Amino acid sequence: MRKLAVLALTILLAAGLVTGYGGSGSAGGGVRRPSYESEELQFQAPAEGDSIAIFDTSAGQVRAVLYPDIAPMAVDNFTGLAQQGYYNGTSFHRILYGFAVQGGDASGTGTSGATIWNNNPYPKEISDQLHHYSGALCAAFSPDEEVSGLSQFYFVQSLPEKLDSSLRTQMEEAGVRTQVIEAYDQVGGLPYLDYTDTVFGQVYEGMEIVDQLAQAEVDENGKPLEDVILNSVTISTYGAPDPVASTSQSADPASSAASASGAE
Numbered sequence: 001m002r003k004l005a006v007l008a009l010t011i012l013l014a015a016g017l018v019t020g021y022g023g024s025g026s027a028g029g030g031v032r033r034p035s036y037e038s039e040e041l042q043f044q045a046p047a048e049g050d051s052i053a054i055f056d057t058s059a060g061q062v063r064a065v066l067y068p069d070i071a072p073m074a075v076d077n078f079t080g081l082a083q084q085g086y087y088n089g090t091s092f093h094r095i096l097y098g099f100a101v102q103g104g105d106a107s108g109t110g111t112s113g114a115t116i117w118n119n120n121p122y123p124k125e126i127s128d129q130l131h132h133y134s135g136a137l138c139a140a141f142s143p144d145e146e147v148s149g150l151s152q153f154y155f156v157q158s159l160p161e162k163l164d165s166s167l168r169t170q171m172e173e174a175g176v177r178t179q180v181i182e183a184y185d186q187v188g189g190l191p192y193l194d195y196t197d198t199v200f201g202q203v204y205e206g207m208e209i210v211d212q213l214a215q216a217e218v219d220e221n222g223k224p225l226e227d228v229i230l231n232s233v234t235i236s237t238y239g240a241p242d243p244v245a246s247t248s249q250s251a252d253p254a255s256s257a258a259s260a261s262g263a264e
Helices: 005-015 072-084 165-173 178-187 207-213 257-261
Strands: 051-057 060-066 094-096 100-103 136-139 147-149 153-156 198-205 229-237
Touching: 051 072, 060 072, 060 207, 072 136, 072 147, 072 198, 072 229, 165 178, 198 207
Parallel strands: none
Antiparallel strands: 051 060, 051 229, 060 198, 094 100, 100 153, 136 153, 136 198
């Protein structure tokens, strides 16, 4: 069984070794996410022609900009599988409120996956240009294997709470850039995954849908009691004619991109 990083890190959370990202939501209620301005790449609005992924879920649409120049293998695998229809009709198999919404395994178990390279796994792509801020789109890896990337991905759904003082001190002592620390402090995220998994995109619209997905009722392993479905993933370019009709009943565009990444 593949022991993916998202599952492994829940042990740290449960043990109280990582703090500062707790909180609770109410079914039907939204998470108040502040807008935030930063020169960090993930807080910039997509530019015309940028690659994007449109996730049509059972709760509505989520749109993310992709970073093929920084995480080329993760993006190539994800977009290739999406264009093959691999993700269509799959389920989000692990949901941990205040942490992540994970899917991308056609078996629905979280123990397997696929790649465009005859299902051979690919290596991690780590860059200081991309971090596990709230709304980050990430490829999941086994914590003890450098070459273990498959089709599984997750949205960081951590809550916008201040960094725990001890974690902030650890980040400062480790030489993490001030801009990165401040971004984590303002919007939330999972900094301890920055060298564990690959960030390859960022939600710019529909973060309220990610928050809604995260409120699904789950069992003790984070598996939804009722299927939470990813109907399809469409790959397009920002500024092109919209290839997907919106399924969201009342998405508020003013609270989407800014809430997820501070983009105006």
